[in-house]
Amino acid sequence: MEQAVIELKRLTKQYGEFTAVAGLNLAIRPGEIFGLLGPNGAGKTTTILMMLGLTEPTSGTAEVCGIDATRNPMQVKRRVGYMPDDVGFYEDRSGLDNLVYTARLNGIPAKDARERAAELLERVGLADAAGKKTGAYSRGMRQRLGLADVLIKRPEVIILDEPTLGIDPEGVRELLALIRDLSRNEGLTVLLSSHHLHQVQQICDRVGLFVGGKLIACGDLDTLSRELDGGPSHAVELDVTGWNAELASSLAALPEVNSVEAADSDALVGGGAGAKGRGIVTVRVTSTSDVTPLLAARVIEQGASLVGLRPLRYGLDDIYHRYFEGGDSGERVH
Amino acid sequence: MNAFIEKLRLRMPRPEASRAERSSSPFWVMVQKEFGDHIRSWRFIILLAIVTLACIGSIYTAVTAIKEGQAGDTSFLFLQMFTISNGALPNFLTFLSFLAPLIGIAIGFDGVNSERNKGTLSRVMSQPVYRDDFLNAKFVAGLLLIAVVVFSLGFLVMGVGLFTIGYPPTPEEFWRVIASLLITVIYVGLWLNLSLLFSVRFRQAATSALSGIAIWIFFLVFYGMIVNLVGSATMPSNPMNTDAILRQQDWMMLLERISPAYLFQEAASTLLLPDTRTLNPFITQDQAYLAIDAPLSFGQSLLLVWPQVVAIIAETVLSFAASYVAFMRQEIRSRS
Known part of the structure; x- marks a missing residue:
């Protein structure tokens, strides 16, 4: 070196x-x-x-x-x-x-x-x-x-x-x-x-x-993300219309999937109230390996329509938040 | 330590170093810049206006007094330009002793803290510049400016006096004026240093200006009163005890002479009034009657005020040392 x-x-x-x-x-x-x-x-x-x-x-x-x-x-x-x-x-x-x-x-x-x-x-x-x-x-x-x-x-x-x-x-x-x-x-x-x-x-x-x-x-960013999560992890955000509980359980049933949870739709991207009006639901799916195509197929099989699909990569932002969420914010000196 | 040695080496005049090379050392660059800043500033113009007015007033009062025949004997007529007054306005010396602290305070009071507040201090300090050089440059530039102002005023009074009374100075009178102007510069330097100390110590320019003015007023108005008070309190009970009274008076004199304003007054008036033979309050009858009533020579007058001059310089050095210590130990962050 x-x-x-x-x-x-x-x-x-x-x-x-x-x-x-x-x-x-x-x-x-x-x-x-x-x-x-x-x-x-x-x-x-x-x-x-x-x-x-x-x-x-x-x-x-x-x-x-x-x-x-x-x-x-x-x-x-x-x-x-x-x-x-x-x-x-x-x-x-x-x-x-x-x-x-x-x-x-x-x-x-x-x-x-x-x-x-x-x-x-x-x-x-x-x-x-x-x-x-x-x-x-x-x-x-x-x-x-x-x-x-x-x-x-x-x-x-x-x-x-x-x-x-x-x-x-x-x-x-x-x-x-x-x-x-x-x-x-x-x-x-x-x-x-x-x-x-x-x-x-x-x-x-x-x-x-x-x-x-x-x-x-x-x-570097990769090292930090790895340090943060303790293992490789993938996250995908899906925008779906016609979301129902059945679909949710079917996605969760995939062996690689860790969690399926509703995410706040990005007000700017999704058009805020307009998106909700059209029945678009944003879901965040985390999994141990990349299952993005599988997820898309499931959604369509269930008769719902897929409006958007975004693989998420951890940005520094998330890393930052993770770290600072961990500590008691009261300790920080301003 | 290494830095100190390196600095010593830099300070050593190298034979091959040309003048141009030396003049571009960071220290002189800073002095140059400070000097330029002072000259361009409004504050300096205002000060100059006040001082010039004072100077014109004192010439006027001196000239009318001389014309009215208050001068008495004409042995040191030219020097009386600086010390005589017709009563309407103070003379030049009084004006000077009154305004000198103001000049010093006005030039120095925001020297360091304004740079800190503007965020330029940390920028300058991150250049290869010694910390003490920064303070020295502030002081030297201020002192240079003061010297220029004081001497130009002194020469102005001399010139205008020459023009109006038409009586040329003897070489001795000339040197007496020069020496008293020099002492004035040193005295203003003391106030400059004091205000620099406050500007290091206080973050707000207004606070440091006020502290400087407070000290000025303290010495101008209250200090004499306090000394008098102490004097009357410690007066020996037996008025016949000469030893005790003399001792007490010596103490009072010493106390009085802590005040730089008093020291300056003594030093400058002795130089400008050659008849002053002693600065002691008491002289014996023998001294009073047997001494030939003649003015002192320039050398003797200078000898008489030498302790005063040294005391003023010592007080200057003391306050400089204090600002030095305060500044060296301060942490320099941007705008905080």
Whole structure:
């Protein structure tokens, strides 16, 4: 296995009695996009701060690019770009000025800094707003400027804390596409934290679920789903008109089927009340192996008509919910 | 420790390092930016307007007083531009000692907490920048600005005075003015530091501004009263006991001199009034009658106020150290 870019060993941070991060072990490989996922107050930001040496861990070590972040934060900060959540800029300066300032703090001469800043603004789609004061920027523009700001020092690793918070779906899509592009084309290692599952799911190679200061699961989507269910499982949703108890028992009689239960029909997809009016019932069938064709055949045999058939795959959403349903939500700190 | 050593190495002037290379170190970049921000800000324009008005007023009052012949002897006529008043308006020195803390507080009170609230602090701190450099840059930029303002005002008064009274300063008078302006800069620096300390400590800019102003008013109005109160309470019961009275007065003097405003007043007025021969409240009869009544030379005046200057610098260093410690131990999160 390759040398990890970010390696956390038994990292712990305590604030008085409260443990924000408890014995965290994590290794992130070069060139991957890692999503740190967890509810508010799970310790994501604290972990990130420790990686940058902005906060001292109570115990344990955080190594970034093979450098101990607690002892040599300067060298780490030279290689790592960090975008805080809700990134702020000097509002009475233009976007270009803000970028040039960051570049110069990194020791880049003024002339190169201007060139690089202009290039990056072009890249994140802010070339038109380069001369505008950042106070007039929209949230999405600020976030994109933040990305440019992170990239201007040509980092090896970028750490994004809640990069998609508060931007509209289209903005999120663009931002994520940009991040993925950077990772794929320039071999950047990306660590992003989020509590937005869909987004993380779209671009991350691996995700870590982080709750109450502990990493409770880590891996790609398949691994997580497997860890979650404890075995392979399939689920199919059927939209049927003319549903009756007979049909239900006939489906349940199939040896592979575990359960047959009525599901709430998706209001948007099924057309809400309209669907009910037409007598469409949505049923969720779980089974140990894939029996989708068999189910369809049964429904038709019974004289009912099959309106829709959707094999379900566990998304991160379900995994997330499963994990958080398990714990007492009252324990979560906000 | 490693970081510290690395920093020392960076600070060492390397022979081959050109000027341009050194000037682009993060510290000077930050100073440059801070300075630019100050100059462009509305607050600075307002301050400048107030201070300029005060300066014009003090020139006016000094010039009318001199014309009315209040100057007495003309040995240090030029210096009297700064210290004399016709009674309608305070003189330049009083204006300065009154406004100096205000300038310091106005420049420093939101130095750190506004960056924290705007979310720029965590962004800057995630760049390869030392934490102390950030604070130093804030201080140095503020002090530079203060120096520019104070000196330009001093020179303005000198220039306008020269123009209206038509009486040139001797080199000694010139150096006395320069020295007192320098002390003013140091004094404003103290208030700048104090307000920076509050801006590190308090998250709200308004709280830190108010704390700064509260301390200013405390020293301006209440401190003298408190010292007087303590003085009358600890007065020796036997008025014939000279030793006890002297000792008590020394204590009172020491208490009085804790106040930076008092120190500044003493230092600046001694420099601008060469006739001041001692800052002690008591002189013996021999001293009073036998000493030749002549102004002190510049060097002697400077020697007389040296402890005051050192005390102001010490208080500055103390408050800087406090803000340093507070800032170094603070956790930097975005907007919290």
